[in-house]
Amino acid sequence: MVEQVSRHGCNSGLRWPLAMLVLCWIVAGPDRSVADEADKVFKPCANCHEIGPGARHRVGPHLDGLFGRTAGSLPDFRYSEGMRAAGAAGLVWDARTLSDYLEKPRDFIKGNRMSFRGMPDAQDRAALVSWLETATEQAPAADPAASGSDTDGLVRSFADIVLQIDGDPEYGEYLAGECVTCHQASGHADGIPSIVGLPKDYFVKSMFEYRTNVRSNEVMKLRVANLANDEIAALAAYFSSLEPQ
Amino acid sequence: MTRLTRRQFGLFAGASAAALTLPTYLRAQGKPRVVVIGGGAGGATAARYIAKDSDGAIDVTLIDQSEMYTTCFFSNLYVGGFRSLESITHSYDALQSGYGITKVTGRAASVDRAAKTVTMEDGSTVPYDRLVVAPGIDLVWDSVEGYSEELAEIAPHAWKAGKQTELLKARLDAIENGQQIIMVAPPNPYRCPPGPYERASMMAHVLKAKGLTDSKVIILDPKDKFSKQGVFQEGWDKHYPGMVEWYGPDVHGGIVSVDVNAGTVETDLDTFKGALLNIIPAQKAGAIASEAGLTDDSGFCPIMAESMRSTIDEAVFVIGDASIAGDMPKSAFSANSQAKVAAMNIRADLVDSKVFPAKYANTCWSLVETDDSIKVGAQYAPAEGKIASTQGFVSQTGEDAPLRKANYEESVGWYAGITADMFG
Numbered sequence: 001m002v003e004q005v006s007r008h009g010c011n012s013g014l015r016w017p018l019a020m021l022v023l024c025w026i027v028a029g030p031d032r033s034v035a036d037e038a039d040k041v042f043k044p045c046a047n048c049h050e051i052g053p054g055a056r057h058r059v060g061p062h063l064d065g066l067f068g069r070t071a072g073s074l075p076d077f078r079y080s081e082g083m084r085a086a087g088a089a090g091l092v093w094d095a096r097t098l099s100d101y102l103e104k105p106r107d108f109i110k111g112n113r114m115s116f117r118g119m120p121d122a123q124d125r126a127a128l129v130s131w132l133e134t135a136t137e138q139a140p141a142a143d144p145a146a147s148g149s150d151t152d153g154l155v156r157s158f159a160d161i162v163l164q165i166d167g168d169p170e171y172g173e174y175l176a177g178e179c180v181t182c183h184q185a186s187g188h189a190d191g192i193p194s195i196v197g198l199p200k201d202y203f204v205k206s207m208f209e210y211r212t213n214v215r216s217n218e219v220m221k222l223r224v225a226n227l228a229n230d231e232i233a234a235l236a237a238y239f240s241s242l243e244p245q
Numbered sequence: 246m247t248r249l250t251r252r253q254f255g256l257f258a259g260a261s262a263a264a265l266t267l268p269t270y271l272r273a274q275g276k277p278r279v280v281v282i283g284g285g286a287g288g289a290t291a292a293r294y295i296a297k298d299s300d301g302a303i304d305v306t307l308i309d310q311s312e313m314y315t316t317c318f319f320s321n322l323y324v325g326g327f328r329s330l331e332s333i334t335h336s337y338d339a340l341q342s343g344y345g346i347t348k349v350t351g352r353a354a355s356v357d358r359a360a361k362t363v364t365m366e367d368g369s370t371v372p373y374d375r376l377v378v379a380p381g382i383d384l385v386w387d388s389v390e391g392y393s394e395e396l397a398e399i400a401p402h403a404w405k406a407g408k409q410t411e412l413l414k415a416r417l418d419a420i421e422n423g424q425q426i427i428m429v430a431p432p433n434p435y436r437c438p439p440g441p442y443e444r445a446s447m448m449a450h451v452l453k454a455k456g457l458t459d460s461k462v463i464i465l466d467p468k469d470k471f472s473k474q475g476v477f478q479e480g481w482d483k484h485y486p487g488m489v490e491w492y493g494p495d496v497h498g499g500i501v502s503v504d505v506n507a508g509t510v511e512t513d514l515d516t517f518k519g520a521l522l523n524i525i526p527a528q529k530a531g532a533i534a535s536e537a538g539l540t541d542d543s544g545f546c547p548i549m550a551e552s553m554r555s556t557i558d559e560a561v562f563v564i565g566d567a568s569i570a571g572d573m574p575k576s577a578f579s580a581n582s583q584a585k586v587a588a589m590n591i592r593a594d595l596v597d598s599k600v601f602p603a604k605y606a607n608t609c610w611s612l613v614e615t616d617d618s619i620k621v622g623a624q625y626a627p628a629e630g631k632i633a634s635t636q637g638f639v640s641q642t643g644e645d646a647p648l649r650k651a652n653y654e655e656s657v658g659w660y661a662g663i664t665a666d667m668f669g
Binding site: 178182219223 | 578589608636654657658659
C-alpha cells in the first residue's frame with residue numbers, strides 16, 4: 001500500500017513542490033536543493049494529506065488554507081472527537097500551534113487519529129511549518145464531487161453499492177486478521193499506512209481504487225480482488241469502529 | 246501451571262466414570278486449556294489470537310525453548326548488515342502481561358495424545374484440551390553427504406536464526422578479496438523458498454560494499470528452478486556482475502558430497518572450493534511433530550485445509566513450516582495466516598464461537614540490494630482437500646527503482662506489523 005499511497009500523495013502533493021521549484025528558480029536561480037528539501041520535508045505527510053488546487057481529503061484532511069483554520073472544522077471530513085474538541089476549545093492552526101502539535105501529535109491532542117509519531121527536532125519542525133505556510137495559502141479546495149474522471153465515477157458508484165450493505169463487524173474482525181499482518185492493529189505506522197479508524201466511505205472507496213487500478217500496489221490489489229462486497233463492507237465496519245491506541 | 250503426570254491422569258480419570266462423559270475441558274476442572282508448542286510466527290500468533298479473542302475464557306500456555314525469539318525472517322538482512330540482531334529479537338513479555346498467556350521456557354520432548362499431555366524435557370507435563378504444534382523445521386542432516394550437526398559449527402546452515410546466523414555473518418565478514426563462498430541450496434519443500442537467493446544477494450552486497458569484487462558467491466542447487474528466479478538473476482547481473490553464480494542440476498550434474506574441513510563441495514561436474522561453505526540441507530517438520538506421530542512419509546504433517554486441524558488427531562492443529570499446507574510456501578506470513586484460521590477453529594471447539602470460512606494469504610519480500618526489494622504473493626482457499634492458490638503476483642523484470650524502493654519500505658512495515666501481531 002505504501003507505494004501507491006505515496007505515489008498518490010505525490011501526484012497531488014507534488015503540484016505545489018513543482019510550483020515551488022519554478023518560484024525558486026525565478027527568485028534564487030536554479031537551486032534544486034531548496035525544492036528538494038521542501039519535497040523531502042512534506043513527504044511523510046503526503047501519504048495522507050493533499051495540498052494544492054483540487055486537493056481532496058485522503059486519510060487526513062486536505063491542508064489548503066490551513067493557517068488560520070480552526071482545528072477539526074472542515075465540514076466534510078470525519079475528525080476524531082479529540083480534534084473536534086480541541087477546535088471547540090479554540091485551537092486555531094498557526095506556526096506556533098502547528099509546531100507544538102507536530103512535536104508529538106498524540107500528546108498534544110489526546111485521542112486524535114493522525115498516525116504520525118512526531119518530529120522531536122525543533123529545526124525540522126520549523127522547516128516544515130514554514131514550508132506549509134507558503135504551500136497551503138491556497139484558494140479552498142475544489143468541490144471533490146464536481147471534479148473527477150470517469151474512474152472516479154466508477155469508484156463512486158461501486159462504493160455506493162457497498163456502503164448500502166450493513167457490514168458485520170464480527171466477520172470484519174476475522175477478515176482483518178489478514179490486514180493486520182501489515183497494517184498494525186494499534187494504529188502505528190512503520191512504513192505501511194495505518195487503516196485503523198478510517199471512515200467507512202474512505203475505506204470502501206480505497207478498495208475500489210485498487211479494483212480500478214487508480215491504486216496499483218500488487219499486494220493490495222490481490223487482497224482486494226479476493227474480497228466480496230459484503231466482506232469489504234464488513235472490513236469497513238470493523239476498521240471504522242476502531243480507535244488508534 | 247497444572248502438572249499432572251500420565252499416571253495421575255489415569256487415576257484421576259478412572260476415579261469417576263461420570264467425569265468421562267463430560268467434555269474434556271470440564272473434566273479438567275476449569276477453563277479449557279490450549280497448549281502451543283513453538284513460539285514463532287505460527288505459534289506466537291495462535292497463542293495471542295486465542296487468548297485475545299476468547300477474553301480470558303481459554304487458558305493458553307506457550308512452550309518455546311528460548312527466552313527471546315530471533316526471527317528467521319529478516320535474518321538475511323542481518324547478514325547483509327541492514328538490521329541488527331537485536332532488532333529481529335523479540336520478547337514474550339507482552340504475551341504474558343498483556344494477554345495472560347503462560348510462557349513455559351523449555352523443550353517439549355513428547356506428546357501423549359491419548360492422555361492429552363505434553364511432556365517437557367525435564368519430565369514435567371502440561372495437559373491440554375487442544376494442542377497447537379508449530380515447531381517449524383528440523384534439518385535432515387544426512388541429506389547432504391558429509392554434513393552433520395557438529396560440522397554446522399564450521400559450515401553454518403543458518404536456517405534457524407540465532408547463533409548460526411551470527412556464525413555465518415562473522416565468517417562472511419572475514420572473507421578476503423578473491424575468496425569464494427559456496428552455498429548448497431536445499432531441495433523442496435523447505436522454509437522460505439526465496440531465502441537462499443536473498444541470502445546470496447546479501448552476501449554479495451557485503452562483499453561489494455567492501456570492494457571485494459573478485460570474490461563470488463556460488464550457489465549449487467539441487468532444484469532446476471527457484472522462487473522469483475528471473476528477477477533475482479536480473480538483480481545479480483545489475484548489482485553484482487560476475488559475483489553471483491547459480492548452477493542447477495543440469496549444469497553440476499548432482500551434488501555428491503561436502504568436505505567441510507577441506508572447504509569443498511563435490512559435484513558430478515567438478516569440485517568447488519570455498520573459504521566459506523553455507524550448507525542448507527533438506528528439511529522436515531520439527532522433531533516434536535514426528536515424536537507425536539503427526540507426520541506422514543514426507544516428514545511433514547497433513548492437515549485439513551478448512552481448519553489446519555491435523556488429519557491424524559482432531560484435538561491437534563499443526564501450523565506453519567511443519568504442516569503440509571498445499572500451495573502455500575513455508576513462510577512467516579503463511580504461518581501467521583494459518584494461525585488465525587486455527588485459532589478461530591480452536592475457539593469454536595472450546596467456547597462455541599463462530600466459524601467463518603478459511604482464507605489464507607502470503608507475501609514474501611526479498612532484498613536484492615539497497616532499496617531494491619522484490620516480492621511475490623498469493624491468496625489461498627481450501628479446494629478439493631488441500632489449500633489451493635486462487636490468485637497471485639510476482640515482481641517483474643525491468644521494474645523501476647521507485648517501485649523497488651517502495652517494496653523495501655513496505656517490507657520494513659510488514660516486519661513491524663507481523664512482529665506486533667505475533668508478540669503483542
